[in-house]
Every structure is written in C-alpha cells, then in structure tokens.
Amino acid sequence: PIALQHGAHRIGRRTDADMEKWRAYGLGQFIHWGLYSIPAGEWNGKQYSGAAEWLKSWKEVSATAYDSLMYQFNPTKFNAESWAETAKQMGVKYVTITTKHHDGFCLWPSKYTNFTVANSPYKKDIIGPLVKAYDKRGIDVILYFSIMDWHNPDWRYDIKTREDSIAFDRFKQFTRNQLLELLTLYPTAKGLWFDGTWDKSWVKQAAFADSLEKEMRAMRPGLIIGSRFRADEYGKRHFDSNGNMMGDYEQGWERKIPEKIADVHGNDWDCVMTVPENQWGYSKVWKGHIKTTDELLEMLAKCVSLDGNFVLNFGPKPDGTLRTEELDLAKGIGEWMGINSEAIYNGEYAGLVKQDWGYYVKKTGTNKIYMLVFNVPVSGALNVVLPSRTAISKVYDLGNPGQNYAPEEIGTSAYFIHLKQQTFKRPFVIVLETADNS
Numbered sequence: 001p002i003a004l005q006h007g008a009h010r011i012g013r014r015t016d017a018d019m020e021k022w023r024a025y026g027l028g029q030f031i032h033w034g035l036y037s038i039p040a041g042e043w044n045g046k047q048y049s050g051a052a053e054w055l056k057s058w059k060e061v062s063a064t065a066y067d068s069l070m071y072q073f074n075p076t077k078f079n080a081e082s083w084a085e086t087a088k089q090m091g092v093k094y095v096t097i098t099t100k101h102h103d104g105f106c107l108w109p110s111k112y113t114n115f116t117v118a119n120s121p122y123k124k125d126i127i128g129p130l131v132k133a134y135d136k137r138g139i140d141v142i143l144y145f146s147i148m149d150w151h152n153p154d155w156r157y158d159i160k161t162r163e164d165s166i167a168f169d170r171f172k173q174f175t176r177n178q179l180l181e182l183l184t185l186y187p188t189a190k191g192l193w194f195d196g197t198w199d200k201s202w203v204k205q206a207a208f209a210d211s212l213e214k215e216m217r218a219m220r221p222g223l224i225i226g227s228r229f230r231a232d233e234y235g236k237r238h239f240d241s242n243g244n245m246m247g248d249y250e251q252g253w254e255r256k257i258p259e260k261i262a263d264v265h266g267n268d269w270d271c272v273m274t275v276p277e278n279q280w281g282y283s284k285v286w287k288g289h290i291k292t293t294d295e296l297l298e299m300l301a302k303c304v305s306l307d308g309n310f311v312l313n314f315g316p317k318p319d320g321t322l323r324t325e326e327l328d329l330a331k332g333i334g335e336w337m338g339i340n341s342e343a344i345y346n347g348e349y350a351g352l353v354k355q356d357w358g359y360y361v362k363k364t365g366t367n368k369i370y371m372l373v374f375n376v377p378v379s380g381a382l383n384v385v386l387p388s389r390t391a392i393s394k395v396y397d398l399g400n401p402g403q404n405y406a407p408e409e410i411g412t413s414a415y416f417i418h419l420k421q422q423t424f425k426r427p428f429v430i431v432l433e434t435a436d437n438s
C-alpha cells in the first residue's frame, strides 16, 4: 500500500451506535429547495434542458439576474410540520435537506454571507423549523451542503495563479465557518451530505479537507460524513489511492443502484433518487419517465437487499407546498410501508442466491428472512435455496400473518413456496423463519 496522510482513516464499516442506526434506516427522503425552485427550470419563457437546480449555470442566465431571485423568495405556504408529517406517513427514517446548493443561497441565516433567507422577503430561518419538525417525529436530519458556491467571488474551479490561491484560501475559511456554524446552530443534525466537491480546486485541498473533517467530527462525535467530501493527496475521491473508502458510507450511488453485493465492497451506502429522470429542484416540466410507486418500492427493496438505504428526492414548490405527484408517491409508499416496513427497517443483505421473484432482506441479528416479491412466476411457485443445514421453521405472509405456507422441499435446502393466489395488486412480503439444523 501507498503511505497516505489524507486517505481513509478507517478500514471497514463503523461499528458505533450512530452508524448502526444509520445502517438500519432503510428509507430516507431528500429535499432540494432554494431559489432555483422559483424559476423551476424556465428562464425568459424558455425551458432549460438541464436539472432545474442547475439553472444558474445556463449561459442564458446572468448571475446577477439569478441572484436577485432572493428578493422573490417568500414561501408563504411553507409549513415544516406538514413536510415532516408527510415524511412520517411515508415511513422515512431520515431526511437530507439542502442547506446551500451550488448557487450559494443559504436556507439558514448564515452570518458569513448576505445571500441568505434573512435578506429575502421571507426573512426567517428554514432549516431550524425543519430540523425541529423532523426530530419531533423521530426522523433524523442530515444536512446537505455544496462546497461549490457560484455566488461567492472567491470560488474557483481550479487554482492556477497566486491570485487564485489567495482567493481560494479565503473561500476555504468561508466554507469552514459555514460548516461549523451549521453544526453549532443545528446540534441534533446526525450528518452532512456533501456535494460539489469534484472540481480541481477542492480536490487539491486534501490536507485542509482532512483537517476540517477531523475538526467537525471532534465537534460532533458520531457525525456521519460520506465518501464525497474529500480527496486524498493524490486526488483520489471516494476511494483513496489504496482503494479504501474515505468517509462513513459510499455516496457514489446517485440516481443508480448497485446490481450485486460485490459492487458495494462491504461498505455502507445510500442511493439518492429522483422521481423524474434528473430533476432535484422543483421543475415545472417533468420530462421523460416519471417513476411509479411500484418502481420506487422495487428500488427501495433492491437497495436494502444489498445493504444500502434508499433516499427519494422531493423538490418543493416556491410557495412551500409539495407537488401533487410527490404527495401521491409519499402516500403510496407509506401505505406499503404501513404493512411491510418490518422488511425494510434494520434490514441487511441475506447472503442467499438471488431469485427472479424479487429480493431477500435479513433482519439484522435475527434468523428472519423477508422475501420481497415483485415478480410472481406463472407457476405460482417461489424458488428458495438456503445454505446447507439451514431449515425453514415457519413461513407466513407478512401482510396476512394467518396465511401460512408449507414449503415443498425440492432438493437439498431447496424449496418451492406455492402461492395461494395468482394476482397481486402490490408487491408483497413473505417471512421465512429459519433454523440452523447442523
């Protein structure tokens, strides 16, 4: 291995209580809200082809004109309790909220810039009430923070000149000040979800970022920081020059899901997912395929079956309400979770041979295995292959516990579970209680 000062400081998973709680979440909510929600992907009557929260980067948009959106930010219908209640009903266990996206606008009254809610018509802090409303419902809060900040004149994409270096040193102090401010103002926040860390300017700050990460962890023991925050001294991101993951969980799964357990390298990870193809902030027009409740439930099942969490994004409207499509999805997912959340919370990779009918999830620390069924075979027989010397002691339908099944043994530790009905409206879960009969 290469001697590294600023690579991974821990090999393997964190085993402390805070991380074990994060690992058990299963389902999360992302919230992207800010000035970009006002134009919602449209400028001077033209549709921006990119993601709505990237509108400021469009050549048709002048930075000054975009920044003056601050004087229009006035979400009169914003109600943190109502967002948190929707999330509670949906069954999420954590929420990741944008405190500052790439455009640099702060949803909290930061004292290190004027580009905040404090100087908008709304005036009030957004983050504080959200943290309070979610905490009250037992939903942990993670703060999203973009290092890249298009508003701050000291931001640089690369450090080429001495002037760049002097400016970026100021930017690094500004960034440190804002992060320590967030941890001080919102002490119950469980973690930070970093973004906007791919440019050379930040990638070259291995030593600074490493010491800042250490400072934040010292300030907030148990703080959870993902792999996207910093690079090692050779510019390697997420995985250092020895192939070890930096941070507490892998943040590479943005709008994509691993196929098999080998893809996650034994690390914790979360998948952050948009409802349309690629819109995080509120966008008037949702182009392309809009994911359905069943598609999202299958993504959730797949993530949990592969030792990850699934985080669904919401892009609230400029008036502070949630759009109907998202409320409908939250309701549909919530109804399913109301019956089946036992198969999602505290779930982990079961280590069984993957079958076509769906996904296995093992309840951490138990002999309970959940079969999350999405594809019912024409035969109505679900194939189950267990490790040798593992017997099945009980099989029942989670949604209908009186509905027991008598698995048919078809080989060594191989069974068919014959379903009692052919048509199902929604994905369903069968519980296998196993026993070691070695």
Ligand SMILES: C#C[C@@H]1N[C@@H](C)[C@@H](O)[C@H]1O
Residues within 6 Å of the ligand: 032, 051, 053, 054, 195, 254, 272, 280
């Ligand atoms: C690219 C990019 C950003 N990363 C996602 C989590 C959104 O914030 C998007 O704007």
